[in-house]
Structure formats: C-alpha cells, structure tokens
Amino acid sequence: MPVKMKLRVRIFLVLTVAFLFVVSFKILEPELKDHGLHRETRDFQDYYDFAEDGRISKDKYGKELDRIQHITSDSIRQNSLVEKHSKSELIADLIQKYKVNLNHEIKGSPWDVAAGWVTSRRIHPEEAPEMGAILNALATRPIMAADVGFKGTQLKMTLVLEGNQKAVFKPKWYDRDYVVVGTPYSGADRHNGEIAAFHLIRLLGLNRAPLVVGRTVNLQKEILPVSSTKLKSTFFQRDNNTCFYGQCLYCKSEEDGVCADGEMLEGAVVLWLPRKWTFYKKHRSPWQRTYKEGKVARWEYDDTYCDTVRAVAPYDSGPRLLDLLDAVVVDYLIGNADRHHYETFANATDSMIIMLDNAKSFGNYYHDEKSILTPIKQCCLLRRTTWDRLQLLKDEVLSNVLRGILEADPLAPILIEPHLKALDRRLEHILQELHLCVEQKSEQKVFV
Numbered sequence: 522m523p524v525k526m527k528l529r530v531r532i533f534l535v536l537t538v539a540f541l542f543v544v545s546f547k548i549l550e551p552e553l554k555d556h557g558l559h560r561e562t563r564d565f566q567d568y569y570d571f572a573e574d575g576r577i578s579k580d581k582y583g584k585e586l587d588r589i590q591h592i593t594s595d596s597i598r599q600n601s602l603v604e605k606h607s608k609s610e611l612i613a614d615l616i617q618k619y620k621v622n623l624n625h626e627i628k629g630s631p632w633d634v635a636a637g638w639v640t641s642r643r644i645h646p647e648e649a650p651e652m653g654a655i656l657n658a659l660a661t662r663p664i665m666a667a668d669v670g671f672k673g674t675q676l677k678m679t680l681v682l683e684g685n686q687k688a689v690f691k692p693k694w695y696d697r698d699y700v701v702v703g704t705p706y707s708g709a710d711r712h713n714g715e716i717a718a719f720h721l722i723r724l725l726g727l728n729r730a731p732l733v734v735g736r737t738v739n740l741q742k743e744i745l746p747v748s749s750t751k752l753k754s755t756f757f758q759r760d761n762n763t764c765f766y767g768q769c770l771y772c773k774s775e776e777d778g779v780c781a782d783g784e785m786l787e788g789a790v791v792l793w794l795p796r797k798w799t800f801y802k803k804h805r806s807p808w809q810r811t812y813k814e815g816k817v818a819r820w821e822y823d824d825t826y827c828d829t830v831r832a833v834a835p836y837d838s839g840p841r842l843l844d845l846l847d848a849v850v851v852d853y854l855i856g857n858a859d860r861h862h863y864e865t866f867a868n869a870t871d872s873m874i875i876m877l878d879n880a881k882s883f884g885n886y887y888h889d890e891k892s893i894l895t896p897i898k899q900c901c902l903l904r905r906t907t908w909d910r911l912q913l914l915k916d917e918v919l920s921n922v923l924r925g926i927l928e929a930d931p932l933a934p935i936l937i938e939p940h941l942k943a944l945d946r947r948l949e950h951i952l953q954e955l956h957l958c959v960e961q962k963s964e965q966k967v968f969v
C-alpha cells in the first residue's frame with residue numbers, strides 16, 4: 522500500500538510541476554516577432570561569450586517587483602524641497618542651464634575643446650557654452666569619409682568629419698511614436714533615444730556620455746562619394762529609397778538594411794572619444810540578463826546577490842559600484858535593459874563607467890521595466906549627489922526640463938509626450954524604491 526501511495530504522490534507532484542512550468546512559460550513567452558531584429562539570440566550569446574553563472578530553469582521574474590506600486594507617495598510629496606510656487610522658476614532655471622545653444626561660436630577647433638574635456642571621471646563639464654559649438658560641428662561639418670560601423674550588433678556607420686574627427690552615425694529605424702514590444706531588449710536602436718539619453722545623463726549631473734546630436738544626411742551626396750568600398754557594397758535601392766545594411770552582427774543582407782526617406786536619412790551622431798582615452802576595458806555587468814528564454818540569472822532570484830557582488834573587485838572598493846547604480850538610474854528612466862557589458866578607461870584606476878551606447882531606450886512608454894531596478898533594490902545604495910538631483914527633478918520637473926533641452930536638437934521633437942510622462946513616472950518609482958531602502962536601513966547607509 523505505501524508503495525502505491527508513494528506512486529500517486531509522485532504522479533501528483535510531477536503533474537503539478539509540469540502544469541506550473543507550462544503556465545509560467547506561457548505567461549513569459551516573449552513576442553519575438555518585432556522586426557525580426559532580435560531573432561539571433563544564439564549568435565548574440567556567442568558573440569559576447571556570456572558567462573554561465575548560477576541559473577535556475579524556472580523563472581521568478583518580477584515576483585516582487587510590483588510591491589512598490591502599493592506604497593503611497595504622500596510622504597514623499599510632503600518632503601518635497603521644491604515649493605509649488607517656485608516650480609516653474611526651477612524649470613526655467615534648469616532649462617537655461619542645460620539647454621545647449623548650437624549657435625554659440627568659438628575660436629579654434631571644437632574637436633580639440635571636446636578632447637580636452639575628458640578626464641577619468643567625466644566626458645564633459647557640467648556647464649560649458651562651447652558644447653553648442655561642438656554639437657553644431659557634429660551636426661553640420663562636411664563628412665570626409667564613411668565606413669561600416671565598429672563592432673557591435675547594431676547597424677552603424679563610422680564617419681570622419683572635417684577637421685579629422687571620428688563619429689558614429691546611428692540611423693533612424695522608427696518613427697517617434699513607434700512602440701517597441703517584446704523582450705526588454707527587443708528592437709533595433711532608437712537614434713532619438715541616444716540623443717535624449719545624452720541630455721538626461723547631463724541633467725542628472727553625471728556627464729558620462731559622449732556628445733550626441735541629431736543629423737539628417739544625404740546618403741547619395743554626403744555618404745556614397747566618401748564611402749569605403751565595404752560600406753558602398755552594402756548600398757541598395759528599395760521603393761525609390763536609398764538603403765544600406767553595413768556590417769555588424771545583425772547586418773548580413775538587404776533584409777537587415779535601413780532605408781532613407783528618399784536620399785535623406787536621420788540619425789544620431791555620436792562624438793568618438795579622444796585617442797588618448799580610447800583604451801577601454803570591457804566588463805560584464807553583474808546584473809546581466811541571460812538573453813535566453815527559461816534561463817534565469819542569479820540576480821533574478823537571489824535577493825542577497827548584491828552582497829556577493831560587493832565582496833569582490835572591482836565592486837569592493839572605489840567608485841565602481843556607485844557608478845553602476847547611477848547607470849541603473851539612467852537605464853530605468855530610459856528603459857534600457859540591454860547594458861550587458863560596460864566599458865571603463867583602461868589607463869585610470871578610478872575610471873567612471875563610460876555611458877556609451879544608450880540607443881536601446883525609449884522603446885515603450887506604456888511599460889516600465891522594473892527588473893532594471895534590481896541592483897538598486899538589492900544594494901539599497903546610491904550616490905547622495907544623484908539622490909539630490911533626483912529630488913530636484915521630481916514632480917514633473919524632469920519632463921518639463923528635458924522637453925525644453927531637447928528643443929535645441931536639429932531633429933526636434935526628440936521625444937513625444939508619452940515618453941516624457943514615462944520619465945516622470947519612472948523617477949517616482951526610483952524614489953519610492955529608495956524610500957523603502959531608507960526605512961529598512963538608514964539614510965546614512967543608503968546615500969553615500
């Protein structure tokens with residue numbers, strides 16, 4: 522009899538597990554159809570040589586991630602540093618401080634000015650009117666050479682602008698109101714996202730992203746005459762539009778190409794960092810995704826994971842962990858779930874995390890990808906300067922200021938209203954999460 526009982530129990534258990542597995546799989550089944558652009562997950566993994574750290578086959582993704590939604594934000598509002606009547610003044614002041622004047626003129630080379638700005642801790646100063654001249658040069662200087670992009674999975678061009686300045690051109694794939702659905706890392710780059718992120722990173726006082734500006738190029742007149750043979754060989758025509766597919770992991774044939782509107786193609790032009798600093802060290806993010814359905818990374822189920830991270834170099838001392846948590850703030854705001862690796866300057870021990878590549882952003886304004894916040898939730902830590910800045914930008918100051926700043930870009934409007942609204946909403950989430958941290962620990966321990 523006991524044998525039979527055991528068998529029944531066993532069958533019951535097996536069926537329960539199978540049922541749970543099927544249900545969780547169905548719930549989590551991502552829509553991978555989106556433009557077919559992230560279909561090559563396997564290739565992607567091989568390319569980046571992902572380390573297989575502790576994983577389980579069952580996904581606990583998002584189990585507790587909605588808990589902060591239930592916390593009322595009343596207490597936060599009461600503590601507001603900004604009185605209602607001064608809010609519009611604050612917005613105006615911040616726009617004045619951070620809106621770049623592209624008509625600003627300087628003597629000498631804008632490229633030299635930008636190159637001279639870079640230190641191990643910042644790409645550019647907090648405030649510099651010369652930035653207008655540099656962005657203007659990026660947006661208007663004649664293109665002397667064009668080649669396929671450097672590394673990566675995304676279609677890009679490498680340009681040389683007059684005055685011997687290298688830059689990356691990330692083309693437009695989507696209209697401003699396009700909503701990217703699917704996995705948190707679905708879709709192709711958003712050129713407007715790269716532009717918006719640069720200014721957001723400035724506004725947060727981080728200053729760790731290379732300079733970016735919007736630019737429309739004429740592929741026939743500005744690119745083809747100065748194009749490398751390799752890049753030129755990927756050009757083709759579709760419905761009277763000029764297109765190209767370049768060279769990258771996901772750039773193999775005309776199917777993967779991007780098309781101009783006739784000959785004119787919008788894009789984000791990213792200033793290449795000065796040679797003196799271009800020795801990077803590439804680091805795998807401790808909170809990296811597995812990029813594999815059904816595979817869960819340790820950070821997704823182990824809430825003490827931050828203790829493990831903090832115990833080892835380079836996170837056990839120096840600015841690295843705090844830099845990473847700053848990047849998490851940015852990535853949650855912009856909706857970038859794709860910072861699988863990050864780069865630092867190899868020749869500086871105190872190097873910042875360089876906030877390169879922010880184009881996987883502003884894909885879906887309906888969705889807040891809470892999993893991006895996991896490092897902040899698990900570490901309960903943030904630079905006090907970043908916290909103070911977030912406080913300043915709450916209650917819709919962020920959207921109002923960023924809207925004003927982005928008006929200066931040649932491709933304005935850069936973000937449609939729902940994206941700006943999403944920024945305010947996500948900022949609130951970050952503040953709520955950190956308030957929970959303060960309740961659990963103490964303010965001194967959370968903000969350093």
Ligand SMILES: Nc1ncnc2c1ncn2[C@@H]1O[C@H](COP(=O)(O)OP(=O)(O)OP(=O)(O)O)[C@@H](O)[C@H]1O
Nearest residue numbers: 671672673674675676689731791792793794877878
């Ligand atoms: N502005 C820049 N200055 C210097 N180096 C750069 C710059 N932009 C990109 N790079 C280098 O080129 C690499 C690829 O760039 P980027 O990350 O933008 O491409 P990607 O195709 O989006 O890559 P991924 O698929 O990994 O996201 C970076 O890791 C960096 O080493």
Ligand SMILES: [Mn+2]
Nearest residue numbers: 675878880881
């Ligand atoms: Mn990228």
